[in-house]
Amino acid sequence: MTAAVAAGLPGRLGRVDLSRPVxxxxxxxxxxxxxxxxxxxxxFAFTDRDGLPTFAxxxxxxxxxxxxxxxxxxxxxxxxxxxxxxxxxxxxxxLVARTDVPFARTIRSLIMASFVTPPFLGAIAWEIxxxxxxxMLNQWYRELTGAPPDQHLFNxxxxxxxxxxxxxxxxxxxxxxxxxxxxxxxxxxxxxxxxLGGRAWHTARRITVPxxxxxxxxxxxxxxxxxxxxFGSPAILALPAGFHTMTTKIWSLFQYPPKPxxxxxxxxxxxxxxxxxxxxxxxxLGRRSYQVIGGKSGAPRVIRLGPWRWLALxxxxxxxxxxxxxxxxGLVKAAFTHVFxxxxxLKNLTLEHVDFVFFxxxxxxxxxxxxxxxxxxxxxxxxxxxxxxAYATARRVVAGYRVLDFFATAPxxxxxxxxxxxxxxxxxxxxxxxxxxxxxxxxxxxxIQLPAAYQQLQSAFRAVNPELEEASRILGATRLQALRHIxxxxxxxxxxxxxxxxxxxxxxELSAAIMLFTxxxxxxxxxxxxxxxxxxxxxxxxxxILMLVITFAVVTLANRLHGSGAWRGQRVTG
Amino acid sequence: MARVALRNLVKxxxxxxxxxxxxxxxxxGQLVCLLGPSGCGKTTTLRLIAGFIEPTEGEIxxxxxxxxxxxxxxxxxxxxxxxxFQSYALWPHMxxxxxxxxxxxxxxxxxxxxxxxxxxxxxxxxLAEFEDRYPADLSGGQQQRVALARALVVEPETLLLDxxxxxxxxxxxxxxxxxxxxxxxxxRYTTVYVTHDQAEAMTAADRIVVMNKGRIEQTGTPEEIYxxxxxxxxxxxxxxxxxxxxxxLDARHMRFSGVVLRCGDAEIALxxxxxxxxxxxxxxxxxxxxxxxxxxxxxxxxxxxFLGGMRDYLVETHDGTxxxxxxxxxxxxxxxxAVWLHLPPESCRALVS
Numbered sequence: 001m002t003a004a005v006a007a008g009l010p011g012r013l014g015r016v017d018l019s020r021p022v023x024x025x026x027x028x029x030x031x032x033x034x035x036x037x038x039x040x041x042x043x044f045a046f047t048d049r050d051g052l053p054t055f056a057x058x059x060x061x062x063x064x065x066x067x068x069x070x071x072x073x074x075x076x077x078x079x080x081x082x083x084x085x086x087x088x089x090x091x092x093x094x095l096v097a098r099t100d101v102p103f104a105r106t107i108r109s110l111i112m113a114s115f116v117t118p119p120f121l122g123a124i125a126w127e128i129x130x131x132x133x134x135x136m137l138n139q140w141y142r143e144l145t146g147a148p149p150d151q152h153l154f155n156x157x158x159x160x161x162x163x164x165x166x167x168x169x170x171x172x173x174x175x176x177x178x179x180x181x182x183x184x185x186x187x188x189x190x191x192x193x194x195x196l197g198g199r200a201w202h203t204a205r206r207i208t209v210p211x212x213x214x215x216x217x218x219x220x221x222x223x224x225x226x227x228x229x230x231f232g233s234p235a236i237l238a239l240p241a242g243f244h245t246m247t248t249k250i251w252s253l254f255q256y257p258p259k260p261x262x263x264x265x266x267x268x269x270x271x272x273x274x275x276x277x278x279x280x281x282x283x284x285l286g287r288r289s290y291q292v293i294g295g296k297s298g299a300p301r302v303i304r305l306g307p308w309r310w311l312a313l314x315x316x317x318x319x320x321x322x323x324x325x326x327x328x329x330g331l332v333k334a335a336f337t338h339v340f341x342x343x344x345x346l347k348n349l350t351l352e353h354v355d356f357v358f359f360x361x362x363x364x365x366x367x368x369x370x371x372x373x374x375x376x377x378x379x380x381x382x383x384x385x386x387x388x389x390a391y392a393t394a395r396r397v398v399a400g401y402r403v404l405d406f407f408a409t410a411p412x413x414x415x416x417x418x419x420x421x422x423x424x425x426x427x428x429x430x431x432x433x434x435x436x437x438x439x440x441x442x443x444x445x446x447x448i449q450l451p452a453a454y455q456q457l458q459s460a461f462r463a464v465n466p467e468l469e470e471a472s473r474i475l476g477a478t479r480l481q482a483l484r485h486i487x488x489x490x491x492x493x494x495x496x497x498x499x500x501x502x503x504x505x506x507x508x509e510l511s512a513a514i515m516l517f518t519x520x521x522x523x524x525x526x527x528x529x530x531x532x533x534x535x536x537x538x539x540x541x542x543x544x545i546l547m548l549v550i551t552f553a554v555v556t557l558a559n560r561l562h563g564s565g566a567w568r569g570q571r572v573t574g
Numbered sequence: 575m576a577r578v579a580l581r582n583l584v585k586x587x588x589x590x591x592x593x594x595x596x597x598x599x600x601x602x603g604q605l606v607c608l609l610g611p612s613g614c615g616k617t618t619t620l621r622l623i624a625g626f627i628e629p630t631e632g633e634i635x636x637x638x639x640x641x642x643x644x645x646x647x648x649x650x651x652x653x654x655x656x657x658x659f660q661s662y663a664l665w666p667h668m669x670x671x672x673x674x675x676x677x678x679x680x681x682x683x684x685x686x687x688x689x690x691x692x693x694x695x696x697x698x699x700x701l702a703e704f705e706d707r708y709p710a711d712l713s714g715g716q717q718q719r720v721a722l723a724r725a726l727v728v729e730p731e732t733l734l735l736d737x738x739x740x741x742x743x744x745x746x747x748x749x750x751x752x753x754x755x756x757x758x759x760x761x762r763y764t765t766v767y768v769t770h771d772q773a774e775a776m777t778a779a780d781r782i783v784v785m786n787k788g789r790i791e792q793t794g795t796p797e798e799i800y801x802x803x804x805x806x807x808x809x810x811x812x813x814x815x816x817x818x819x820x821x822x823l824d825a826r827h828m829r830f831s832g833v834v835l836r837c838g839d840a841e842i843a844l845x846x847x848x849x850x851x852x853x854x855x856x857x858x859x860x861x862x863x864x865x866x867x868x869x870x871x872x873x874x875x876x877x878x879x880f881l882g883g884m885r886d887y888l889v890e891t892h893d894g895t896x897x898x899x900x901x902x903x904x905x906x907x908x909x910x911x912a913v914w915l916h917l918p919p920e921s922c923r924a925l926v927s
Contacts, residue, residue, distance in 0.1 A: 465661050465663060467661050467663035468663045468665060470657070470663065471657065471663035471665075472676070473626070473649075473650040473651050474624055474625075474651070474653075474655055474657045475651075475677035475725075475728060476651045477651055477680055478649070478651055479649075481680070485676070486665055489667045490665075
């Protein structure tokens with residue numbers, strides 16, 4: 001009651017009022033990260049070579065088939081991916097969240113594995129599996145059926161292939177949203193319907209589905225956005241097939257000779273559509289309030305499938321073949337065989353790709369060094385920045401906290417490739433010439449990862465009741481002592497988790513890096529992309545496996561730390 | 575001597591005065607309850623005293639020292655106060671021992687001294703066996719006692735309690751009310767206790783300050799507040815009362831439902847409209863008109879409920895006013911029957927409207 005009013009006040013940091021300089025400094029940093037690239041993007045989109053205002057850059061978007069076709073392709077891909085994800089993720093979410101399907105935890109972990117697999121790596125793995133000639137699946141098919149060598153079962157270099165591969169690594173978004181929503185529906189709501197005479201099917205149709213529908217819809221929008229803004233998978237699969245999506249088109253406009261005006265003009269629709277769809281998603285999820293009506297909510301009701309549960313498990317595992325089992329198998333085989341399309345024999349086994357990647361190929365070591373340096377720096381700077389902003393906004397220490405909140409969340413609406421274009425335009429000219437340095441990549445990565453880290457830390461702060469700090473103050477601690485003794489230890493696991501997630505987000509980033517790298521500032525993802533253009537799938541697999549191992553190790557570490565501590569599971573709010 | 579004085583204290587958020595010119599003197603060793611409904615400004619007042627927020631106007635003095643004024647506010651940690659929070663605010667990453675020892679460690683006391691003091695207070699609050707537990711492993715009542723121990727161990731000049739019992743279940747709450755009073759009698763810290771529960775206030779307080787809409791409605795001992803409510807708000811909020819309205823006749827008399835009523839004490843405001851309060855059980859219910867007609871109002875029974883030890887009536891006077899009357903269980907009047915209400919003048923309190 002009154003305490004809540006009081007908490008909403010600008011306070012003072014000790015004797016000196018530091019709030020103003022702190023806000024100004026943070027706002028300046030965030031401006032540099034966000035406003036500057038977006039402004040340059042808009043400027044370039046609306047000016048010609050001489051800097052005179054024009055709409056000419058947008059003309060080809062509507063008239064030239066070289067631009068209209070990629071737009072249509074992108075729409076087709078995005079809609080298909082959205083629908084496909086919903087079709088797969090909704091039943092799986094229901095099975096895992098509400099039924100007694102065996103090994104539900106394992107299924108969840110496997111879905112998380114596909115979640116953290118870099119999509120471009122998945123695309124490459126599917127090249128190994130389903131390229132028309134060399135693809136492992138097609139080889140098996142020919143061996144089994146005796147079909148002639150020019151016949152194939154799958155062709156991953158196709159529109160269907162692109163949609164399939166993107167959907168493989170996008171459906172976890174929908175799954176997580178749907179499964180969480182289904183878990184949050186208290187069993188009583190359904191019991192209430194049953195007790196009023198609703199049959200099981202009726203209850204499902206009138207209660208469960210409507211309550212889970214917003215999450216499904218929001219998930220579809222996220223899948224749509226992912227598919228629309230992804231660069232790696234279409235670049236790997238669509239370009240060999242001879243067609244473009246918007247992202248690959250934007251990228252190609254930066255190949256020699258660069259056409260920044262056109263690229264900027266192509267980027268703006270992506271940016272606008274993302275903003276609009278995220279608003280829509282926010283509104284859909286924002287109406288969720290009816291889900292939390294009522295006090296204590298019981299555990300969700302588990303539906304017993306009886307013998308059918310083994311069938312359910314089989315279906316889940318078959319689905320998971322596509323994003324996890326088969327691609328990982330392909331990567332492992334390609335990494336350790338001379339020719340991955342040949343049968344697995346002792347003669348075919350080799351460590352030559354490992355040798356090539358780590359000792360012969362000069363780019364790798366530099367790229368590894370760059371990647372780790374950037375990962376560590378981005379994670380440290382990003383979580384630090386997110387921490388300070390989250391403190392300022394969650395505790396409302398400063399008057400302008402809403403501005404900070406907006407800026408820290410805004411990058412979520414900027415597709416990585418668009419940010420890459422904007423940063424390229426912004427930092428290749430005075431006053432900040434950063435192109436060709438690691439700094440520009442660092443800025444890109446921090447900006448891309450900031451919203452997620454910020455949201456995580458903000459909820460971590462919210463979970464720490466301000467009274468915990470006040471209790472320390474009134475017993476004799478200064479503001480800083482209270483932060484050190486009370487707040488910091490309680491936030492530690494949240495900060496470590498945020499750090500880890502920025503780190504893995506950074507080491508797998510391709511869309512922005514592809515716009516910003518130079519010979520000296522290559523990162524692993526870019527090296528993989530380069531190697532793919534030259535058809536070196538073996539070395540890629542080695543690098544890809546390395547990347548996956550690091551990613552899983554860090555995720556596991558983060559999860560473990562997040563769940564540790566003697567006070568785990570208790571209400572930190574007291 | 576830790577006398578706490580609030581002088582014309584105002585706290586405004588935008589245009590809203592959450593605390594509106596509050597003046598209050600709390601003597602050394604006194605336990606004062608700020609009592610009022612949600613949003614009456616009592617918690618804000620407490621937080622002003624603690625120094626978590628600064629006043630818009632007015633000042634707070636502790637002993638000879640001005641601790642809060644719009645120009646200058648001493649930080650909370652320098653006020654030598656302790657506070658018990660509604661959420662208890664126990665630090666989940668520290669054991670009971672560490673929680674309790676925290677304030678002493680900040681005071682840089684000797685290690686042995688700290689241990690002895692912590693032991694003593696843990697024994698005092700019956701927590702000795704839990705010293706190595708984490709707060710999450712304790713029951714609500716135990717958590718509550720840790721909060722008490724943590725606040726008391728630093729021997730504050732002033733102790734502040736913010737709805738300390740509101741998270742406990744009913745039985746425990748009743749028990750802890752007496753515990754708070756017992757500890758206060760033992761230590762005699764100047765104490766400000768915020769609550770919305772009148773029973774809690776009645777049990778614990780030397781003095782009750784009833785607050786409403788950021789202002790003080792009435793200050794007095796529990797008995798004074800109950801027996802002589804000065805405003806309709808206090809009459810209704812403490813113990814429940816019937817409010818009778820009508821034109822005033824003179825300083826002692828008013829007209830209600832066609833009958834002249836005499837008030838026992840306090841002057842009726844002579845602005846034409848008078849209001850008086852009478853407790854539910856102070857009204858006597860009669861089946862026939864009494865011989866002496868003073869302060870007798872005819873009425874009709876609208877509803878009666880048998881509550882075991884007593885009966886709870888709702889009666890309606892001729893002008894349509896509904897009154898609640900609580901009587902002993904013996905007399906029973908059926909709904910619809912005519913009754914006469916005797917309102918003893920000494921139980922009728924004129925209210926400041």
